[in-house]
Amino acid sequence: MSGPIVDDPRLVAEKEGLGGLVNLYRTRLAQGELGQVPVVIGLVVIWAIFWWASSGAFFNPLNLVNLALQMAAVGTIAVGVVFVLLLGEIDLTVGIVSGLCAAVTAVLNVKMGFPGPVAVVAGVAVGMGIGVIHGVWITRFGIPSFVVTLAGLIGWAGTLLFVLGSTGTLNLADPFITGLAGTFFTGAVAWLMAALFVIYIAASGYLERRARIVAGLRAEPLFFIGFRVLVVAIGAAGAILVFSEDRGLPLSLVFLVGIIVAMDYVARRTRFGRMVFAVGGNAEAARRAGIPVQRVRLAVFVIASGFAAWGGILAASRLLAVNQSAGSGDVLLNAIAAAVIGGTSLFGGRGSVWAALLGIVVIQSISNGMDLLSFEPAVKQMITGVVLLAAVTVDAVARRGRAQAGRV
Numbered sequence: 001m002s003g004p005i006v007d008d009p010r011l012v013a014e015k016e017g018l019g020g021l022v023n024l025y026r027t028r029l030a031q032g033e034l035g036q037v038p039v040v041i042g043l044v045v046i047w048a049i050f051w052w053a054s055s056g057a058f059f060n061p062l063n064l065v066n067l068a069l070q071m072a073a074v075g076t077i078a079v080g081v082v083f084v085l086l087l088g089e090i091d092l093t094v095g096i097v098s099g100l101c102a103a104v105t106a107v108l109n110v111k112m113g114f115p116g117p118v119a120v121v122a123g124v125a126v127g128m129g130i131g132v133i134h135g136v137w138i139t140r141f142g143i144p145s146f147v148v149t150l151a152g153l154i155g156w157a158g159t160l161l162f163v164l165g166s167t168g169t170l171n172l173a174d175p176f177i178t179g180l181a182g183t184f185f186t187g188a189v190a191w192l193m194a195a196l197f198v199i200y201i202a203a204s205g206y207l208e209r210r211a212r213i214v215a216g217l218r219a220e221p222l223f224f225i226g227f228r229v230l231v232v233a234i235g236a237a238g239a240i241l242v243f244s245e246d247r248g249l250p251l252s253l254v255f256l257v258g259i260i261v262a263m264d265y266v267a268r269r270t271r272f273g274r275m276v277f278a279v280g281g282n283a284e285a286a287r288r289a290g291i292p293v294q295r296v297r298l299a300v301f302v303i304a305s306g307f308a309a310w311g312g313i314l315a316a317s318r319l320l321a322v323n324q325s326a327g328s329g330d331v332l333l334n335a336i337a338a339a340v341i342g343g344t345s346l347f348g349g350r351g352s353v354w355a356a357l358l359g360i361v362v363i364q365s366i367s368n369g370m371d372l373l374s375f376e377p378a379v380k381q382m383i384t385g386v387v388l389l390a391a392v393t394v395d396a397v398a399r400r401g402r403a404q405a406g407r408v
Contacts, residue, residue: 039358050369061246067368072252075360076311078338080304086280088348091304092149098312099327100160101127106170106322116176127309128302135298169323181317184248194236202229264353281349338363341391
């Protein structure tokens with residue numbers, strides 16, 4: 001007598017109607033295939049808790065604009081971290097590189113008189129150069145990325161002190177540099193940007209659905225895509241209304257979302273992005289398939305350091321200064337935590353660039369909410385650590401579920 005039939009995702013997908021679709025999503029959830037949906041649900045719960053605990057102060061326009069400014073810099077750094085994690089690698093230097101490149105920008109502008117745009121481009125270029133050094137050492141000599149970037153963490157920290165010299169702190173006054181985090185949009189411009197974002201979400205969902213249908217794969221019903229677009233539209237409209245009650249939509253947040261949209265396209269729609277996922281999934285199989293594994297690794301570390309540099313410059317723009325502690329503290333840990341909490345696997349080959357945005361919103365919301373409630377720094381760090389551990393545990397359990405499903 002045969003045993004009970006276990007639902008396989010492929011069999012569930014063949015069922016028709018809403019019930020079949022619900023069963024499909026339930027199976028995908030059990031195997032960790034729902035992407036960032038659990039993260040979004042967790043974020044809503046976090047917001048509800050802090051809204052209740054702070055008597056509504058968490059959603060005060062001033063606090064939400066500050067929250068957007070706080071997450072822009074580390075969120076940008078987390079975008080680069082996502083690509084490194086997709087390879088199954090690690091980069092421990094993104095925090096200190098962000099501070100070093102901000103210092104280079106400040107020295108060129110304040111001490112040497114270079115125009116703001118030139119200094120910013122030079123700072124980003126230095127970051128990408130550092131990424132080349134990391135990538136070459138890792139690929140040419142076969143040294144694990146953990147060891148190379150651990151050495152870099154120490155060495156670039158010393159370089160930061162050398163670049164700043166005896167001054168220690170440099171105040172920024174250049175309008176271009178300070179305007180990166182000090183510019184806000186209101187009125188028609190802010191609404192136009194929100195509309196463009198909603199249109200992108202709608203077009204992306206529709207085009208992906210059409211591509212899956214052409215390939216003979218199961219696609220989401222238009223109703224689900226329309227519902228998701230409606231939720232995004234309501235969220236975007238609400239954000240603009242709230243931001244407009246304070247200073248407006250921050251330019252730094254526009255930068256962050258724009259970077260995520262662009263890099264999400266690179267990751268999911270380009271040959272390079274597919275190679276990154278292939279190398280992260282199985283480097284040896286990718287090599288045998290003709291993928292230049294070492295060049296992909298090199299390019300990813302350049303991307304990570306480049307975004308670290310840009311994130312550091314955004315942080316300096318918000319603080320109007322660069323000092324010897326730039327890029328230190330919890331910058332590195334928060335960038336990695338944002339990528340992991342957002343759903344990027346530490347084991348490589350699985351994740352999304354949108355993980356950077358969702359993860360940093362979670363991290364910064366927790367930090368901001370606990371500041372409103374006057375939590376001690378020690379408690380903040382412990383809670384953040386628990387959230388990170390929970391995210392990694394979910395990833396490990398989901399990975400085991402996918403492995404078991406593959407053996408069925």
